[in-house]
Amino acid sequence: MKVVVQRVTDATVEIGGEVVGRIGRGLVVLVGVEQGDTVAEADWLAAKVAGLRIFSDEAGKMNQSVADVGGEALVVSQFTLLADTARGNRPSFVRAARSEEAVPLYERFLAVLEPLVGRSLATGVFAADMRVSLVNDGPVTIVIDSRRRE
Numbered sequence: 001m002k003v004v005v006q007r008v009t010d011a012t013v014e015i016g017g018e019v020v021g022r023i024g025r026g027l028v029v030l031v032g033v034e035q036g037d038t039v040a041e042a043d044w045l046a047a048k049v050a051g052l053r054i055f056s057d058e059a060g061k062m063n064q065s066v067a068d069v070g071g072e073a074l075v076v077s078q079f080t081l082l083a084d085t086a087r088g089n090r091p092s093f094v095r096a097a098r099s100e101e102a103v104p105l106y107e108r109f110l111a112v113l114e115p116l117v118g119r120s121l122a123t124g125v126f127a128a129d130m131r132v133s134l135v136n137d138g139p140v141t142i143v144i145d146s147r148r149r150e
Contacts, residue, residue, distance in 0.1 A: 001037045001045050001105065001146045002081045004030040007054050011074045011134035013124040020130075021122030026071035027052075028134050031109055032081030033102035034095050034147075041146035042108040049073075050116030054140050062140075067118045075113065076124040076132055077106050099127060 006028045013021040029049055055064040055071065066073060079102070083091035097105070103126055114121050124130045 001034060001041050001109070002032045003045060003049060003144050004078075004081065005049055005052060005054075005142045005144065006030075006134060007137045007140035008074075009135045009137045011132065013074060013076055013122070014131040014133075015125055015128050021074050021076075021124060023072035023074045023122050025069065025137075027066050027073045028132065029073060029075045029113075030078040030081060030132075031075060031106055032078055033097040033105045034082050035097045035101065037097060037101070037105055037146065039105065039108055042105045043112050044149070045144060045146045046109050046112035047116060048144055050113055052142065054142065067116065070119075071117075072119060072122065073113065073117050074122040074124075074132075074134075075110060076130060077102070077126045102126075 008026060008028050010024050011028045012019050051065055053065055054062050055069045057063040079093055079096040082096040083093060084095060085091050106126060110121055
């Protein structure tokens, strides 16, 4: 699994012009599930995201997690994170897991992340055509790949 985590001041996700998820200060997490990913990877990644100390403390150092600051999280599935651009200019998405494999792992990621954040998560809709709007705070953007834990 691969995630892109962005620290934001606010964010929304819309489907067909209707807002289906909205947060204030917190994290936008884009989640890509790769063929062969496991529940253990979803669990590890959720804990890693929740524990990221990317919010400033009183001294201005990035030393607090989203839960520490009472922040929120908007989590959106995004298979394009698994794009392979090694050949030509048209990305290949053959590494992205099919829905039958991806949906349960995405849902597991949500189920593990929510109690760690300490509040309900906002989400998009799996495989929907979505519009995500956000204000990246910092900017702070972190990419984490569960297969590169060394």
